[in-house]
Amino acid sequence: TETYPSLKRDERFAQLTEEHVAYFKEVLGSSGSAVIDGVTADAEADLEPFNEDWMHKYKGQCRLVLKPGSTEEVSKILRYCNEKKLAVVPQGGNTGLVGGSVPVFDEIVINMSRMNKIHSFDEVSGSLVADAGCILEVVDGFLAQKGHIFPLDLGAKGSCHIGGNLATNAGGLRLIRYGSLHGSVLGIEAVLPDGTIMNDLGTLRKNNTGYDLKQLHIGAEGTIGIITKVSIQCPQRSSAVNVAFFGLESFEKVQLAFREAKSQLSEILSAFELMDGKSQNLVQRVRSGKKPLEDDHPFYCLIETSGSNGEHDYAKLEAFLEDVMTKEIISDGVVAQDETQLKSLWSWREGIPExxxxxxxxxxxxxxxxxxxxxxxxxxxxxxxxxxxxxxxxxxxxxxxxxxxxxxxxxxxxxxxxxxxxxxxxxxxxxxxxxxxxxxxxxxxxxxxxxxxxxxxxxxxSRDDATIGLMKQIKQLYDPWHMHGHGLGHSRLERSENRK
Ligand code: FAD
Ligand code: MLT
Ligand code: ZN
Missing domain, CATH: 3.30.70.2740 (Alpha-Beta Plaits)
Incomplete structure (x- = not known):
């Protein structure tokens, strides 16, 4: 685990005191879950899950985790931290894979898990408004009952927050079908580093009145504010979903299969995922389960179709598989026959990271x-x-x-x-x-x-100097004091001079 011996804490940031903790307790109330008081040494074990990332690679030494229950509480916390020069890091489900959700030093963790209410859903338009701390799978379960789907799915759905998804601009397993969050997010409410509440929580698809500032928060990883609420366009859930899993002998053939899938399955294609044979062998070593296909192949693909007519979709998928088999593009394949098989095939893809x-x-x-x-x-x-x-x-x-x-x-x-x-x-x-x-x-x-x-x-x-310069200016506008240290989130750009 990396504990940053090569980094020096910026001493212009304040050290946490009893007085600060007393203030946070006053703001959040005394209910136990609101504040984990890490000022005492025996609370260290409680703080560990908030200090360490999902990969057990990055570790901070935060001594205080705040769990606000409302936008107003987030605002009071940030305003106070800004005044007192207390560094913070926003945290959702802590499933991020680049060490952005845990402290580097002793930043206060602002964990969003208590802000987990679904506020509204419009069954006609498909727009959903929910708190940033809602767990993705919970929101998707709610939408399923309404015949809709969240336009993002990923292996961490059981733990990640929708606010964290926006903050990372997560892509996931069905981007090919539903596009990026930059397209499906309708609005956000966010608290800026100085405590200002930015309410851009529209539920309409069109609003060309000036700059689209919510886009800056999507993918900003919490560096210019904390997203507190999300408004998002949720598509109709497909009544017919099919999954096929097949083996191929080369990456050339994977490309051919992808081209054929796009042309033959076109509007019903909802995922085209790649796994090499080596990744599947490692999954099998961990799970010791039976692999979907009998023989080993250098490459595997998982194709999902989502449409409204089961028979029609299945026939299309079967015709596609027959065609790519006849042309010797794929070596072997299987189509899920029921929900259990469908989930099992997906698990060979989704289970890889774990x-x-x-x-x-x-x-x-x-x-x-x-x-x-x-x-x-x-x-x-x-x-x-x-x-x-x-x-x-x-x-x-x-x-x-x-x-x-x-x-x-x-x-x-x-x-x-x-x-x-x-x-x-x-x-x-x-x-x-x-x-x-x-x-x-x-x-x-x-x-x-x-x-x-x-x-x-x-x-x-991946970015040129002019672009990086503009990013720095935006950061300075939203969080000027943080320019020289780690104020809100990880100052990704400014602190680079401190790194090896
Ligand atoms: P966290 O990990 O808690 O935080 C991530 C970043 O966002 C941090 O910088 C944090 O400071 C910031 N942040 C969190 N909440 C907020 C908020 N409310 N406001 C402002 N900033 C905030 N990613 C993909 O893109 N595609 C995938 O297919 C995918 N699959 C995954 C599968 C697994 C098994 C795992 C463990 C991760 C996967 N990820 C994937 C990584 C992905 O980034 C996260 O799963 C998810 O988007 C992060 O959400 P989170 O709530 O856990 O955020
Ligand atoms: C995935 O596609 O499985 C995720 O992005 C996680 C990972 O990269 O391991
Ligand atoms: Zn991914």
Whole structure:
């Protein structure tokens, strides 16, 4: 776990005192869940889940977690922190994969889990208004009862918050169908670093009256404010959903299958996910379950269709599978026959991140690359790891496997290196090699997970100086005092000079 020995805390930020804690208790009330008082040493264990990230890679030393119950409370907290120069970090479900949701030093964690009410749903338009701290799966369950669907789905749905999803501009498993949150979010309510409440919680699709400022908060990772409420356009839920899982012998064939799927399944295609054979072998080692297909294949794809006519959709999917089988584009395939099988097939894709962490940790590179070259990165990094003698089955080898999977439909690859422990020798092979590889192909070094603490120093591989300069100006406008330290969230851009 990284505890930042190379970073120096900016001493212009205040240290937490009993007086501060007393103020927060007054604002949040004395109900136990409102404030976890970490000022005493015996509360350390309670604070651990808030200090450590999902990958067990990044760890802070926060001594106070605040759980506001309303927008007004968030506002009072931020205003006070701004005045007293207390650094904070917003936290949703803490499932982020770049270390952005945990403190670096002793920032106060502002955890949004108590703000979890669904406020309204318009059955005619499909617009939903809910608190930022609602859990994605809970919101989607609510929408299912109304015949609608949340326009985002991802493996962390049982824990992540919709506010966290917006803050990271999460992409997920059905972006190919429902598009990015930049398109589906209708409005937000946010509290700015000085405590100002920005109410842009419209429920209408169109509003061309000036700059669309809510867009700045989508993907800002909490650096310019805390999102407190979300208004979002939710599509009709499809009554017929089918899932097929198939094996292919090369990445060339994966591309052919993708082209055929787009042309033959067109409007009913709702997901096209890629898994390499190596990732599936590791999942099987952890779960020891029966794999969906009998033989091993170098690549697998999961296709989902969502439509309104089950028979028609199924016939279309079967005709597609027959066609790609006849043309020898796919080697083998299976179509889920019921809900249980459908969930089981999805679990071979959605379960990858958790299974890869089984041995100790995972180095994650979430990248966008022009689709033709997408998988070359996995081959190149695997070769370098082998060459360095780091991959193997014994404890002497830090690396268990180098695998690739991701959202084929969005040219978004997840290069993952599953390790027994986080180790410098592995990092030296990976960085800056991976970033240079991506930059040469004008790709993105962070396609959907954000910068956090993990990638902020490498923004220059994907953005030019003028763009980064503008980002700094925006940060300065919203959070001027924070320009020289870590005020609200992780000052991703400004603190880079402190990093190695
Ligand atoms: P957190 O992890 O708590 O926070 C993430 C960032 O947002 C932090 O910088 C935090 O400070 C900030 N933040 C949180 N809440 C707020 C708020 N209300 N206002 C302002 N800032 C806030 N991502 C994808 O894009 N696609 C995937 O398919 C995907 N799959 C995943 C699967 C698994 C198993 C896991 C563990 C993660 C996955 N992720 C994926 C990562 C993704 O970023 C998160 O799951 C999710 O979007 C983060 O939500 P969260 O509530 O957990 O936010
Ligand atoms: C996924 O697509 O599974 C997520 O983005 C998580 C990950 O990259 O591991
Ligand atoms: Zn992903």
């Amino acid at each position: 299974c890869l962490g089984h041995w100790g940790g995972t180095y994650k590179y979430d990248v966008s690359i022009p689709i033709r070259e997408m998988y070359d990165l996995v081959d190149d990094v695997s070769a370098k790891m082998e060459e360095a003698g780091l991959v193997g089955e014994t404890d002497a080898h830090p690396v268990v496997g180098v695998v690739g999977y991701g959202h084929m439909g969005d040219s978004n690859l997840h290069l993952n290196v599953a390790v027994r422990r986080y180790e410098e020798a592995v990092e030296k092979v990976l960085e800056p090699y991976v970033f240079e590889w991506i930059a040469k192909r004008s790709g993105s070094i962070s396609a959907e997970h954000g910068l956090g603490i993990a990638k902020k120093n490498f923004i220059g591989y």
